[in-house]
Amino acid sequence: MRPNIPLLALMLATTFLSACAATPAFKRPDVAAPAAFTGTQGQTPTAINAAWWQNFGSDELDQLMTEALAQNTDIRAGVHRVEQARADLKIAGANLLPSIGASAGAGRNFQNNPSAQSTNLSLGANISYELDLFGGNKAGVSAARANLAQTQYGEDALKLVVMGDVAKGYFTFVNLRERLAIADDNLKNAREVMRIVQARYDAGAVSALDVAEQKTVVSSREASRAALQSQLTQAGDALAVLLGRA
Template identity: 40%
Template sequence: MNMRFASITLTAGLLCACSQVPVYERPQAPIGAEFESAAGLPDAVAPQWWRSFGSPQLDALIEQATASNFDLRAAVARIDQARASLRIGSADLLPNASASGSISSNRQEQNGRWDSGESDQASLSVGYELDLWGGNRAAREAALARLDASRWNRAAVVLVLQSDVATSYFQILALSEQLDIARQNLEAAQELLDLVQVRYDAGAATALELAQQKTTLLSIAATIPSLQQSLASARNAMKVLLGGEPGSELAAAPIAALTVPDPSPGVPSALLEQRPEIRIAEASLIAANADIGAARAALLPRVELSLSAGVSGALTGGSSQFVSLAGSLAQTLFNGGALRAQVQLSEAAQQELTASYLQTVLESVKEVEDSLVAQRTASDRAVILEQAAEQAREVYRLALIRFEAGSEDLLTLLDAQRTRLSAEDSLVQARYNRLLAAAQLFKAVGGGWAEAALDET
């Protein structure tokens, strides 16, 4: 019997090499060797990319969000689910064992006499399914790939969270500065209205000029509630990102005080390794590839071995022992084509995920290209608007001097005032867009992610 068992085990071991999983090859995406808009950029993106903006307050906010955000907690829970699924999928590769015991007592009447008897039995059973066609190993491979997908999903959530915190922070600074500019211009408009009122009382200004300045004052005042509402909404959005925590009080730092980094996208092929969305798509594709092997293996015969050993009568006297070794072979002959349909379903799912993977790669490359263009455009526009704002302030200063001297009419001064207000507001918006474009580019290239970034999960 020992020789037969050894022969069966050896034969099964040889057959276990017959995996039904197709050989996986990464699909070749139609991408170029480099980005079209990336000439002259530096080479590296640091994992803690947000530090390149030079804001300790932003650093603290991202650290707080990483510790408290609920979307991130949900992503970590999905990793735990995937790990549990992997353990479930791996269980079929190991033997299963069970133990049982029983004891009974009975009495029966025969010819007016009562006879009694007792019996007991204890047994241990071990069963093992020979993975002849690699179906169980394929299921484990699929579960392992889905675990990788869940880990990269966490990386994607972290990257989006970091980008959203940075964007909200920039928006809060920009709105705060726009609100300050509006208040300063309101104060200047009030001073000018007082001046016009004095001139009107002295007969040196007309009622029309007085009404025009009052209209300008009210127009500036009307922008303040809208800015206050937008600022409150931005602060509320930041609170959600921080997991409901208020976070540290945001200092009213000028947005121009932040450093504007110049991140590099690297090369398109690097996105395949560091962009979380692409890694998620590929992990899902690998899992689907393994699912094909599991579906194909289900079409083939199943062999199970079982070993049982036990003892009976140990407690009631007259004990005896027993041992049995059995093997079983099972093959589905007809089930309406369900198993073959499962193979077709798995193959179609793999084809779908292949197309999704290639689409994800192309969309990622496009996002990087768009971010590069947005970064350069925002940078050029900010430089021009800085000059325009400086000129607008000088025009207003000169117009005010000439108006006070009586050599310029109020209409010219009002026009200079509106131009200055618009130029200063546009400059703040341009600086915000420049920071936003840099943050979006960091996000588009994957934020400097690498395999080591996933070790903590």
């Protein structure tokens, strides 16, 4: 007996339609979308005071800034001074100090087109400068204008980096100088106590252990002072490099 083909096909179609009916229809959720996004769009950027360091009210810092900016007009020499000064500051322990809210960086981009190589100088607060040192971005302007613009941008970027590093170096130096003054007072007090303990020991009022303990205190204070003096010297060397004195 041959199977009933039409009846079998009807049964399969009914089963398929039943399975489709068991799946609920997708309903798009009602989400109220804002008419416009209210972020930072349309906000006018705040201008940065070119002489922002004057807000600290330090005549010493003002003098250092003036001297450093006058000495760092050549881009290549200025970058070299910045790198050397940062190495000295690292030895001086500047990384232990809190950041003053500024950062800077430099890098070189290499693209497929050799003439489009560029150097980037960047600072914190989303400020960046692209220097077309190899003339790859001169479309639409003359070569003379492009060279002049890149030189001006490079000098401006270098000034921003130098100002940030001078401020950091100055505050590192001031911090170490104050800590050294405190260390001098602590050492002076420890030596005075040592003199008193020694006198009492000679009089038989204290033991040799008391004398040994105070000698340890004096030695510790001397070592701390020597370390601070070394760090202060390194911080001074870093500032001297930025100022073109070294």
